[in-house]
Amino acid sequence: MTTPPLRVAAVVFPGFEVLDLFGPIEMLWMPKDVFPISIVAERRGEVASAQGVKVIADYAFSEATEFDIVLVPGGRGTRTEVSNPVILDWLRLVEPRARFVASICTGSALLAKAGLLDGQRATSNKNAFDWVVTQGPHVHWVREARWIEDGKYFTSSGVSAGMDMALGLIERILGRESSAQVARWAEYTWHSDSTQDPFA
Amino acid sequence: MTTPPLRVAAVVFPGFEVLDLFGPIEMLWMPKDVFPISIVAERRGEVASAQGVKVIADYAFSEATEFDIVLVPGGRGTRTEVSNPVILDWLRLVEPRARFVASICTGSALLAKAGLLDGQRATSNKNAFDWVVTQGPHVHWVREARWIEDGKYFTSSGVSAGMDMALGLIERILGRESSAQVARWAEYTWHSDSTQDPFA
Numbered sequence: 001m002t003t004p005p006l007r008v009a010a011v012v013f014p015g016f017e018v019l020d021l022f023g024p025i026e027m028l029w030m031p032k033d034v035f036p037i038s039i040v041a042e043r044r045g046e047v048a049s050a051q052g053v054k055v056i057a058d059y060a061f062s063e064a065t066e067f068d069i070v071l072v073p074g075g076r077g078t079r080t081e082v083s084n085p086v087i088l089d090w091l092r093l094v095e096p097r098a099r100f101v102a103s104i105c106t107g108s109a110l111l112a113k114a115g116l117l118d119g120q121r122a123t124s125n126k127n128a129f130d131w132v133v134t135q136g137p138h139v140h141w142v143r144e145a146r147w148i149e150d151g152k153y154f155t156s157s158g159v160s161a162g163m164d165m166a167l168g169l170i171e172r173i174l175g176r177e178s179s180a181q182v183a184r185w186a187e188y189t190w191h192s193d194s195t196q197d198p199f200a
Numbered sequence: 201m202t203t204p205p206l207r208v209a210a211v212v213f214p215g216f217e218v219l220d221l222f223g224p225i226e227m228l229w230m231p232k233d234v235f236p237i238s239i240v241a242e243r244r245g246e247v248a249s250a251q252g253v254k255v256i257a258d259y260a261f262s263e264a265t266e267f268d269i270v271l272v273p274g275g276r277g278t279r280t281e282v283s284n285p286v287i288l289d290w291l292r293l294v295e296p297r298a299r300f301v302a303s304i305c306t307g308s309a310l311l312a313k314a315g316l317l318d319g320q321r322a323t324s325n326k327n328a329f330d331w332v333v334t335q336g337p338h339v340h341w342v343r344e345a346r347w348i349e350d351g352k353y354f355t356s357s358g359v360s361a362g363m364d365m366a367l368g369l370i371e372r373i374l375g376r377e378s379s380a381q382v383a384r385w386a387e388y389t390w391h392s393d394s395t396q397d398p399f400a
């Protein structure tokens with residue numbers, strides 16, 4: 001049973017992909033006061049995305065460890081972060097208390113490298129799939145999926161798929177009527193069938 | 201004739217909508233080095249979005265006035281900004297040199313209030329349409345459109361429609377093959393017909 005509000009940690013790191021993160025943030029923000037969002041990073045302050053736009057991290061990993069939902073974007077920065085023990089240790093630390101752990105695009109490489117997806121079904125984006133797979137040899141990688149739900153893990157395909165997955169997460173928590181309403185507010189044509197992957 | 205690179209001003213103000221801005225930024229970033237993007241605001245530094253996430257403005261309006269493309273998001277902050285002469289004057293100042301001026305969602309209220317859309321066809325999002333119309337009584341408002349192209353002006357419907365419009369802008373500048381490629385990279389199902397509006 002999940003009772004709102006559900007605190008969301010939106011993770012950022014140098015070279016994160018803007019749409020990976022801001023698509024889901026937009027969707028989660030729409031059911032008012034249900035999903036309070038914090039931006040969390042290795043250090044507080046400015047973090048530059050892959051697109052060059054800089055965002056402000058509200059909290060450092062060391063000062064924020066209790067969240068109901070953890071949201072991990074992809075982007076070229078994941079290539080560096082898979083070797084960063086600070087982010088991997090934090091993911092391992094917050095995972096047991098989180099009700100849901102969600103990744104977009106190559107964000108699943110970070111969850112896999114942290115060992116969190118071992119034995120789970122998961123997906124990632126198309127262009128980097130072969131690299132992502134090497135980060136988690138014990139993960140059941142699924143190449144054709146808009147997103148995958150396996151227990152508390154939600155992993156999405158590339159970039160835009162994160163919005164579809166976020167709506168799937170809203171459906172899981174608040175029901176189909178709420179997720180459909182959010183899609184209408186966002187004027188977003190929701191690909192609501194997670195198994196239908198137009199880019200496979 | 202438009203020759204890359206085309207410098208993009210992505211405008212932010214307190215209460216801007218994150219997906220309005222970051223959807224188009226993601227799309228414009230993908231054709232490498234064609235659309236260098238600057239975040240521009242009334243003042244340099246932190247600007248909080250409607251969703252609470254803070255971004256960094258690279259330039260103040262007073263120090264950045266030459267752009268090829270101006271991108272104006274919506275969000276609840278537009279209700280305040282339509283009465284802010286600083287942003288309206290800046291829009292009037294940069295418009296003559298800009299090859300394209302694009303707005304997402306209620307961003308068209310700002311262009312309208314600045315007088316830039318007088319005599320032009322334009323659209324906006326569904327939920328705030330009646331308010332937006334009052335900001336530009338001499339604009340030919342179109343209620344049913346995913347986005348509208350009228351000369352150098354591109355105006356989109358609500359939130360997610362900005363991504364479709366951005367791909368339309370990429371098509372206009374770089375051709376259909378490039379815009380279709382960007383949509384594939386972003387794993388985004390492009391609504392490429394601007395007249396088809398699933399939310400009208």
